Amino acid sequence: LYEVAATEHGVRVLIGDVRGHGIGALGTVAAVLGSFREAAHDEPDLGGVLRRLDRALARHLGERARDEPGEDFVTALLLEIRPDGELSALNCGHPWPFLLGDGRVEPLARADPLPPVGPFPLPGDLVPVRCGAFPPGDVLVLYTDGVEDARDAAGRFFPLHATLTGLASRLPAAPETTLRLLFSALLRHTRGRPADDVALVVLRNDRARVTCGPLGAGASDAEGSVPGTRPAAT
Template structure:
């Protein structure tokens, strides 16, 4: 969910996915009627009706416990009535069919209770982890003397507990320091690495005079986190990151640690791709033959600087086409940062047919003196 919403996963949304009582009744009665009609046409009604033994199992996979109980009772009653309607055919195997229907119905109810309990537990864990992450990712927009930053943050919630995208901004004595990053992997181990980077950034952004010193502090934080993770037999993580320093001049200092490139939207909807080269991600710095380099580019007044994670750049349509970010940026140019990022996020969701494939963080920055109301 986007940062402006901020709510954890809602159990009501999962309940809404279950079929209504009316839909379930229509489905059960329709299937039973179909079996009865086929039985009458083929003369094998009693044997076909025993297929209802599988009906509660299907209900257990999608319905509530109460709905599964109703379905199990319906199946058992339908088989029992068939035996009473054809007493001359009540052989031992038909009694076995009735017994199996009752047993499978009971097992289906137990299975449904287990499934719903597991879903509720996952929702609680997901909500807790999301709340933990949102407690350290400050709500947008953020403003310093140099820049206004606004954007959209949406962690992937399907099949995962929490996202690994991070961002922050610090008004240091040396200018505004900006961080956007993406932790490898998902779940609670990934958020642990995210916490480590965010904490190191907030402390080192005010201490380190140079941007290289700040990035070195972030590298050390990831290395320490990985050492602790290795002792606990957890996988090590690396973090792609883009770190900026924006002061009162029009030139921005930047170090890219394997992160997607920033974009600059200028007058006339011109879009420039900045920082063609990127160094290794945080946590892999020891593999680099040389120290990370500081890049520089112009960020004049009246322009917008866009930062994002690969949840936006690698969003795909159903046919596998990548989201045309540069084209959409040109189309949405001229909007304030908040509106620009929300428009890009909405465009990417539409482009991907509503299927979110990864965590998404989209940030837009403009010079503070030129900031409009988001």
């Protein structure tokens, strides 16, 4: 599951993975995404968004348990991109994204994630991890564990870091191009048959310099910047 929302608090991103498959898992996806689409706009901080997701999931799983007993959970990464380009995140059992730029490939953070959403209560104090800046032209690659766990016929894992390193050397590229090349490499590795569900989201900071000024001023009288984030996903 994944979603990107432009809000007054910044661009907010959710990517996650539901335990299980089939109709039951689709219902869980719908419950989590529906909650995020409202909470992303309503809640002033990421901790509030995560608590809303946790409550929505608890309600859904409680209703589902009457017909389908069992323990389900969702890994979830919540990411916030502030208008000034600063990044913060709350990670519940999900792989950390990679940040690509100037030929470099780095994990967005190295902090230990919280447990997945569902089986355990959330901590009383949810403090987002500060992940530094998202400079103009840089790219974020978010993914589910089906990407790094994908194997070829010999049982070798998909070389995600090496593949991203090759893509970083080709920047700047449209996020659609980065996504297509990454997904094509994954399909080649698995001969077109990934064994697990896969989700990929690519975000690029498209902040650009623009000229602005008082009415009647020339275009060169003042300068400002406009933030923007361009997503692509599969």
